[in-house]
Structure formats: structure tokens, C-alpha cells
Amino acid sequence: MNLLGKAKRSAQKTKLRGDIVVLERKANGRKKAFGIEFYDLITNDKNKLLGVSAGTIFKGHREELKEPFERARDDMAGKQAQKDVHQKDLDVMEVKGAHTLPSDTMGEKVNKAGAVMSNAANATKLGGKMALLDREMKIRKEQFGLEVFEYFNAPQDGKRTSMKKRLSEKLSGVTQHEQDIQACIDAAKRDVGEIEDQIKSKRTQMGFLDEESQPLM
Numbered sequence: 139m140n141l142l143g144k145a146k147r148s149a150q151k152t153k154l155r156g157d158i159v160v161l162e163r164k165a166n167g168r169k170k171a172f173g174i175e176f177y178d179l180i181t182n183d184k185n186k187l188l189g190v191s192a193g194t195i196f197k198g199h200r201e202e203l204k205e206p207f208e209r210a211r212d213d214m215a216g217k218q219a220q221k222d223v224h225q226k227d228l229d230v231m232e233v234k235g236a237h238t239l240p241s242d243t244m245g246e247k248v249n250k251a252g253a254v255m256s257n258a259a260n261a262t263k264l265g266g267k268m269a270l271l272d273r274e275m276k277i278r279k280e281q282f283g284l285e286v287f288e289y290f291n292a293p294q295d296g297k298r299t300s301m302k303k304r305l306s307e308k309l310s311g312v313t314q315h316e317q318d319i320q321a322c323i324d325a326a327k328r329d330v331g332e333i334e335d336q337i338k339s340k341r342t343q344m345g346f347l348d349e350e351s352q353p354l355m
Contacts, residue, residue, distance in 0.1 A: 147347050154340045154347075161340070165333040166284070172326035173283015174276065177210060179319050203286060210282040214275055221271045224264045231257050290323055291330065 147350065151344055151347050154344050158337055158340050161333055161337045165330050165337070168326060168329050168333065169283050169287045170280035171283070172287055172322065173281065173285075174279040175322050176286065176319070176326075177207075177214075177279045177282050179315070179322055180207065181211065182315075202289060206282060206285045210278060213278050217271050217275050217278070221268050224268050224271075228261060228264050231261060287326060287330070291327060
């Protein structure tokens with residue numbers, strides 16, 4: 139093989155590797171987005187699909203989803219409690235500011251101005267802390283998605299086959315909420331599956347390039 143051919147194949151493989159990295163990040167991002175949507179759906183669950191009274195689509199399979207869900211829920215509850223404390227502090231500051239008496243002397247005006255500036259700085263600080271907690275809560279939902287998506291996307295064998303089949307079929311008697319959960323799962327599986335097919339195609343192309351680079355016997 140001449141040097142020009144080797145250089146060309148090397149460039150093609152480098153491009154394919156880059157394409158694969160981008161696609162893997164895209165698949166990961168889709169799983170994270172699934173985590174946010176799926177978590178919000180099951181925490182707005184009036185039928186307690188993962189609670190005491192199991193719903194139709196999770197019947198017989200609650201325990202496999204319940205553990206990661208409860209870990210995520212506990213983490214989220216802790217962060218929400220911190221956020222509520224900060225919000226309460228902000229509310230108190232607003233109430234105090236609204237009931238400040240008029241200033242009569244120059245000294246009172248100066249003190250009041252200083253207090254206003256201090257409160258503004260504290261409010262900004264609290265707002266920053268709340269924004270950080272919002273981000274941490276979003277990341278926690280994304281982590282939940284990465285964890286449970288692999289369960290839904292597991293190889294179809296034994297017990298997990300029946301779970302995937304149950305989630306994919308249009309069952310009679312399911313609630314609208316169950317249909318929304320099913321649609322969320324199916325859409326994520328479809329999107330990630332399409333991306334993974336593209337990754338597989340890129341890797342196949344790399345394999346062909348490797349074969350072409352082998353010396354003839």
C-alpha cells in the first residue's frame with residue numbers, strides 16, 4: 139500500500155472516530171433528557187405505579203425500578219428542602235423591605251441605604267444558591283435517566299423481555315398517565331436506537347478500512 143493510500147485511510151478513520159464520539163454524546167444526552175421527563179411523570183403519579191398500589195404497566199416489575207427511583211427521589215427531596223429554606227429567607231427579606239419606615243434624618247437615610255444594599259447583595263447570593271440547586275436537581279434527574287434507561291434497553295431475555303413487551307404493547311384499560319409514561323419510554327428507545335444504529339454503521343466502516351489496510355498474503 140502506498141503512503142498516499144495510508145494517509146487517506148488514516149484521515150477517514152480519524153473522521154469516523156470523531157463522528158462516533160459526537161454520536162455517543164448525542165445518545166447520552168437523549169438518555170439524560172429521558173431521565174428528566176420520566177422522573178417528572180412518575181413523581182406526578184396519582185396511581186402510585188411505583189408505590190403501594192402498582193399500576194398496570196409496572197405490575198410485577200416495580201422493585202427493579204423502585205430502588206433507583208427512591209434514591210433519586212430522596213436526593214431531590216433534600217435539595218428541594220434546601221431551596222425552600224432559601225426561598226423563605228428571600229420572602230422574609232421582601233416583607234421587611236416593604237415595611238420599612240420612612241427616613242426622617244440624613245443618618246437614617248444613610249443607614250437605610252446601607253441596609254437596602256446589604257439586602258440586595260444577600261438576595262443575589264440566595265438567588266445564586268437556588269439556581270445552583272436547580273441545576274443539581276436537573277443533573278440528578280439526568281443521572282436517573284442514564285441508570286434506568288439501560289434497564290428498559292436491556293437484551294430481550296427472560297423476565298426483562300416480558301417487561302419490555304408489556305411496556306410496548308397497547309394494553310386495554312391503561313390510564314392516560316400510563317400511556318404518557320409508555321410514550322416517553324418508547325420515544326427515548328426509538329431515538330437512542332437510531333443513534334446507536336448510526337454508531338454501528340460508522341464502526342463497520344472503520345472495520346472495512348482496517349481490512350483494506352492489511353497487506354495481501
